[in-house]
Amino acid sequence: MDTTYKTNSAAYWENLPLDETDQDQLYAFALSEGKPCHLDKFVHPIVEAHCQRELERIVALQKEGLPYQPAESYSVGQDLRFAALGHRLGTIKSIRKGHNPRFGPFTVIAVELESPTELREFVSDFPAAHALNLPVAPEDKAPKVDTVIQLYGQYIREQVAEALLSNQEFVSYNGLWLLKDLLLEVHVGHLNIAEAMIDVAGAPIAPEELLAEMDFPEDADPSLQAFSLNYALTQDARFSNTGTDEKPLWHLVRLLQEGENT
């Protein structure tokens, strides 16, 4: 059985299977953040969750058989996993005294290995240094989340973007993503205030200025207020952004048309 970390391979991240669990992860992350987040911020929890799932898979596999270590003492009937033999599993059938003047006293375990079934012998209680004695914690070989993002972030970002796009629970504006449920309510009154402000000014107005006149909850994050307002204005045919996505300037379509006609 293969106990190498799939999360170490490019192939895994290039064809990241973003399933329902991942969608739940994206939802949970967006909810905990509570404000609009850039695509990059969604990548981290997804990579972290995949690394964690892989670690759990490997730990479960390793529990099926203790990793064989020459220095250890064993008893008949124990199941062991042999790292140097492609992680094959085996059961100890008998134990005898070992003999080799080169080393101190040691024992020899006869192990019935699986796939294919065969009986082979291994040292135990071995007094000399042996490479297999070095304990390797499963997470030691597991890739670090930041390393994965550094190496494969480009592929993961593309797939996270696809997952967000296909998810009806999310809305986006200017590369930021937010749960629909977290949008602040921008009601008709708010939109009418915005329209009146621009009308009076006779010129486009930045969202921060418009927000100053609106009664959004004071404890709402400014980025959430701006996102909610910008998103609502994009959905209303009266308004047009004459700035950029990063620095929007909201104008009235009506005034723009009047300007064109004069």
Next chain:
Amino acid sequence: MLYLRADVNTEFQIDWSKIERPDLNRTQVMEEYLCASCREELEKHPDSQEMVDGVDMVTGEVHRVSLVHEHLVICCSAQPDYITPTTPLSTALFRALLATWNHRLTPLELQKQLGVRRSNPEAILRLLTRGPVRESIIPVPTA
């Protein structure tokens, strides 16, 4: 037992029954390959045919072999003159198998033992399977 059609993944090993005679045992054959220091050490030993548990320092596996074979694996096979670029290929394969406890190796693994610059798995396979049995190296029968 079946002998499958051999390929580069077929395992081979030395068949001592093709070498040993009443006046020649495997220990005597292997004594020829000992390095000077092991030869000197084992000459003093009362019984070089004594069987010991040879320990593979990579896998932890135990191989029941003679003291001579154990020395050959642990010490002599690591000496630079054990297999040289001028050692004939069939002799080099024989020595490579001895150096790995004569457990069993495929042509792919044998080539790794010889070093990547030496020959290639297909040529090793051809040498071991065409014509007379070379250095008594035969395919391991599958159960």
